[in-house]
Amino acid sequence: MIDILCGDRLLVIDDEPIYGKLIKKVAEASGFEVVVTDDPVIFVTTTRLWHPTVIMMDLNMPGTDGIQLLRTLAADQCAADVVLTSGADAKVLESAMQLGRERGLSMTEVLPKPMRTATLRARLDSFRRMPKPLLSADLAAAIAAERLFLEYQPKLDCRLGRIIGVEALVRWRHQRQGIIPPDQFIPMAEESGLIGELTDWVIAAAAAQSAEWRAGGLALAVAINISARDIEDLDLPDRLDRRCRDAGVEPASLTLELTETGAMRRDIQMMDVLTRLRLKGFKLSLDDFGTGYSSLVQLQKMPFSELKIDRFFVRQMLTNQGCRVIVEIVIDLARKLELSSIAEGVEDEATLNKLIEMGCDAIQGYHVCRPIAASRVPAFVREYEATHTAPAAPADRAA
Ligand code: C2E
Ligand code: CA
Ligand code: CA
Numbered sequence: 001m002i003d004i005l006c007g008d009r010l011l012v013i014d015d016e017p018i019y020g021k022l023i024k025k026v027a028e029a030s031g032f033e034v035v036v037t038d039d040p041v042i043f044v045t046t047t048r049l050w051h052p053t054v055i056m057m058d059l060n061m062p063g064t065d066g067i068q069l070l071r072t073l074a075a076d077q078c079a080a081d082v083v084l085t086s087g088a089d090a091k092v093l094e095s096a097m098q099l100g101r102e103r104g105l106s107m108t109e110v111l112p113k114p115m116r117t118a119t120l121r122a123r124l125d126s127f128r129r130m131p132k133p134l135l136s137a138d139l140a141a142a143i144a145a146e147r148l149f150l151e152y153q154p155k156l157d158c159r160l161g162r163i164i165g166v167e168a169l170v171r172w173r174h175q176r177q178g179i180i181p182p183d184q185f186i187p188m189a190e191e192s193g194l195i196g197e198l199t200d201w202v203i204a205a206a207a208a209q210s211a212e213w214r215a216g217g218l219a220l221a222v223a224i225n226i227s228a229r230d231i232e233d234l235d236l237p238d239r240l241d242r243r244c245r246d247a248g249v250e251p252a253s254l255t256l257e258l259t260e261t262g263a264m265r266r267d268i269q270m271m272d273v274l275t276r277l278r279l280k281g282f283k284l285s286l287d288d289f290g291t292g293y294s295s296l297v298q299l300q301k302m303p304f305s306e307l308k309i310d311r312f313f314v315r316q317m318l319t320n321q322g323c324r325v326i327v328e329i330v331i332d333l334a335r336k337l338e339l340s341s342i343a344e345g346v347e348d349e350a351t352l353n354k355l356i357e358m359g360c361d362a363i364q365g366y367h368v369c370r371p372i373a374a375s376r377v378p379a380f381v382r383e384y385e386a387t388h389t390a391p392a393a394p395a396d397r398a399a
Pocket of ligand 1: 153168169170181182183186202224225226227257287288311344345346347364365366367371
């Protein structure tokens with residue numbers, strides 16, 4: 001994925017070369033990377049692939065419908081700040097701004113033409129993103145305004161050679177900073193006490209998505225990540241159960257992935273919460289296994305259904321003897337404790353084949369698929385089934 005967090009990117013659509021050139025010159029001097037086009041198709045493709053942070057649009061272009069372009073931006077959930085540049089009637093521009101806002105775009109202002117260089121420079125400078133710390137108040141607002149979204153990474157069953165589930169991974173569509181990955185805000189959510197709300201949002205969204213796929217004939221197990229802070233709340237099992245009921249999905253179709261460090265604290269309360277989650281039907285996966293502090297005794301006592309081998313070991317298992325041994329032992333341990341094993345971070349065919357040979361139950365990683373939008377999942381699964389018919393695992397492997 002493009003690192004959207006560095007650099008300010010300005011995309012300009014304008015059919016008057018003189019304005020295109022002026023904006024490019026001023027914006028580059030202000031530190032923007034700039035793309036100028038007068039072609040609506042290039043414009044749309046560039047917004048999708050390059051994720052501009054600011055968009056300047058001329059609404060009056062011959063042969064182009066600016067309102068339609070705004071609609072496309074909104075459908076793509078474009079997070080850029082949008083500036084309209086036009087010589088059109090002020091009322092028309094104001095309605096276009098309003099329309100864009102109602103569709104959820106960040107419509108910032110109108111820059112009437114002709115424009116002066118000094119005004120343009122001042123306005124562009126105001127759009128430069130300051131490396132501001134992420135604030136919990138912003139996150140709270142983002143949860144309320146549905147500015148979080150989930151991507152889903154497919155999981156491959158090694159024996160069946162089929163996609164059997166997906167892991168939901170949260171992202172934050174930040175108004176000024178673009179798309180922020182979870183590692184940059186989950187710790188803050190945990191510290192500020194917002195994690196419960198975030199988890200509620202994630203499970204509701206993932207459960208609704210699961211129900212939608214099921215209604216379309218796609219029965220995928222969906223995994224969500226639970227923070228160690230979540231299981232400090234005795235009410236968690238009931239909350240999650242309620243969310244599933246609201247969405248009309250069985251808890252059994254959901255796996256809760258819990259990071260080892262958090263899961264393994266010796267705590268009666270945690271045991272209580274985890275056991276009740278299992279009783280309600282949720283599956284429990286011990287995430288990032290191998291990096292934390294679990295003792296084998298604790299592992300045996302806790303009601304997990306799956307061990308997820310951390311990508312740190314998987315990534316190096318073909319080149320580092322120690323990592324390979326650890327992966328092997330964890331797969332073996334899972335089998336002996338009657339848990340399923342899944343390896344994350346599989347980036348190439350050779351690693352996949354080695355894991356299959358070792359008897360790993362499932363894998364996940366860029367080699368199969370990167371995290372993708374929910375809307376792309378059904379087509380991905382169909383295409384994978386069509387092109388990978390044979391079981392991935394040797395036929396004689398023990399189940
Ligand atoms: P995780 O649970 O270990 O999730 C897997 C991470 O590995 C994801 O990063 C995924 O994009 C990445 N990944 C997947 N396949 C590969 C691969 O082949 N190679 C490499 N190098 N990386 C791969 P992402 O989405 O940035 O998530 C990071 C972490 O944020 C997650 O790690 C999880 O601990 C946390 N997280 C994500 N969503 C949520 C959530 O909804 N709630 C909570 N509490 N934590 C979340
Ligand atoms: Ca996970
Ligand atoms: Ca993990």
